[in-house]
Amino acid sequence: MENGRGPQGDGAIYAVIAACVLENPVLAVVNNFLFTLNAGVVALVQLVITLAAVAVIVVRRPPLSRTFLIAGCLLLCCVLLKFVVTGTFNPRFVYDAAMLPLFLALGASARRFSPRFLTVILALLLVTAVVELVFPDVYAGFFNPRKYFYFTRDWVAAVTAPDSAISDSSDIYLGATRYTGSFFGFAHRAGSLFLEPLSLGYFGIIAAILFLHTPSLSARDKTILVLGCLALAVLSDTRVAVFLILAAAALRKVVGKAQARWLFAVPYGVLLMVVVLYFAVQAMPGDLGLRLGVTTEPLLRASPLNILFGGVDDTKVADSGIIYLIANMGLIGFCLYPLLASGVLVGDEEPSPAAVSILFYLMVALVFGYAPMSIKTASLLGYGVATLAQLHRPAGAGATGATPLSGPA
Numbered sequence: 001m002e003n004g005r006g007p008q009g010d011g012a013i014y015a016v017i018a019a020c021v022l023e024n025p026v027l028a029v030v031n032n033f034l035f036t037l038n039a040g041v042v043a044l045v046q047l048v049i050t051l052a053a054v055a056v057i058v059v060r061r062p063p064l065s066r067t068f069l070i071a072g073c074l075l076l077c078c079v080l081l082k083f084v085v086t087g088t089f090n091p092r093f094v095y096d097a098a099m100l101p102l103f104l105a106l107g108a109s110a111r112r113f114s115p116r117f118l119t120v121i122l123a124l125l126l127v128t129a130v131v132e133l134v135f136p137d138v139y140a141g142f143f144n145p146r147k148y149f150y151f152t153r154d155w156v157a158a159v160t161a162p163d164s165a166i167s168d169s170s171d172i173y174l175g176a177t178r179y180t181g182s183f184f185g186f187a188h189r190a191g192s193l194f195l196e197p198l199s200l201g202y203f204g205i206i207a208a209i210l211f212l213h214t215p216s217l218s219a220r221d222k223t224i225l226v227l228g229c230l231a232l233a234v235l236s237d238t239r240v241a242v243f244l245i246l247a248a249a250a251l252r253k254v255v256g257k258a259q260a261r262w263l264f265a266v267p268y269g270v271l272l273m274v275v276v277l278y279f280a281v282q283a284m285p286g287d288l289g290l291r292l293g294v295t296t297e298p299l300l301r302a303s304p305l306n307i308l309f310g311g312v313d314d315t316k317v318a319d320s321g322i323i324y325l326i327a328n329m330g331l332i333g334f335c336l337y338p339l340l341a342s343g344v345l346v347g348d349e350e351p352s353p354a355a356v357s358i359l360f361y362l363m364v365a366l367v368f369g370y371a372p373m374s375i376k377t378a379s380l381l382g383y384g385v386a387t388l389a390q391l392h393r394p395a396g397a398g399a400t401g402a403t404p405l406s407g408p409a
Helices: 011-033 039-060 066-086 091-108 115-134 136-143 145-152 154-159 197-212 219-235 239-250 266-280 288-301 304-309 321-342 353-367 375-392
Strands: 063-065 402-404
Touching (some): 011 039, 011 091, 011 115, 011 136, 011 145, 011 375, 039 091, 039 145, 039 375, 063 066, 063 091, 066 091, 091 321, 091 375, 115 136, 115 219, 115 375, 197 219, 197 353, 197 375, 219 239, 266 288, 266 321, 266 353, 288 321, 288 353, 304 321, 321 353, 353 375
Antiparallel strands (some): 063 402
């Protein structure tokens, strides 16, 4: 075995990531032209892809730092402690929370980072997004996101008026039209191959961060690729994505100086900032106060016991990933999760600049929902961060604290 990964290439890892990216468009085509799907079928397909990732990890036995493994165990303890305190258990949360750490382990199984692989995905998403906006009827007629999400997402069906002709009609995703109007002036927000805009914008952030911190890319190539990522964020009309891509580019040298011991304060710092801003923007125009209130108001209504150990009201979890985390694993789990999921704990050296940038992306994105846990973007995040962390490790420096996931070869 070579470094615990085996002599074979990374084809199986690429196949799993490609399956994550193409899951929605392939199922949408099946739903549109062959037979009607339901939420159970989609969940089964996603479970099969997840098990395929687990199988690759078991076979490749990636070296993972003891810190990463201990943090994972502590998260499980936080989930169990919430169950002891409240008597309730959410298995869906365990699956969602496992996505990013799982794909970090998958990424640690890879031999190297391939910017070409990521570039191909970026190009496919860009081309599809342009086609969607220029020829929306062609896009809707082929993928029919409205029909796909109507039959496979309960919340979409709940907020859609009963339509007996939905099986014969075609349209874009319900959330592709912002009720306040498009910020960047498009008729609707592009979803491209992901079929929904938020994941497309978040892919733009992740890919931009990975490209910015890829040593093998020239300055010219980085500029072109990051501009492509920025175009995705604009086409998806995702303001947070545009801001974070620009911030990642401006601060790419600063994040390289971050020290691990200071990063533990980031989740608490962001939470405190959200609460303070919530009160500060109440008199200001716009919907920022409303968005921040989704996180702040449940905390203000909750008891200290539920904030500390879990059980905060999370009936609006789609709008606050922070509340989703605190509700299901308490304040301690909320602090640990972004550190584990961003990859800053993957190695025993100081965290890679890419992982630090991803940590800040996760903290901002979690204010507005738990979409960062989506399998579509989690697969690419985990692969990129874990493989770039290998490049960040100084030449000749062994992973003294690394532990093969399945024991010695």
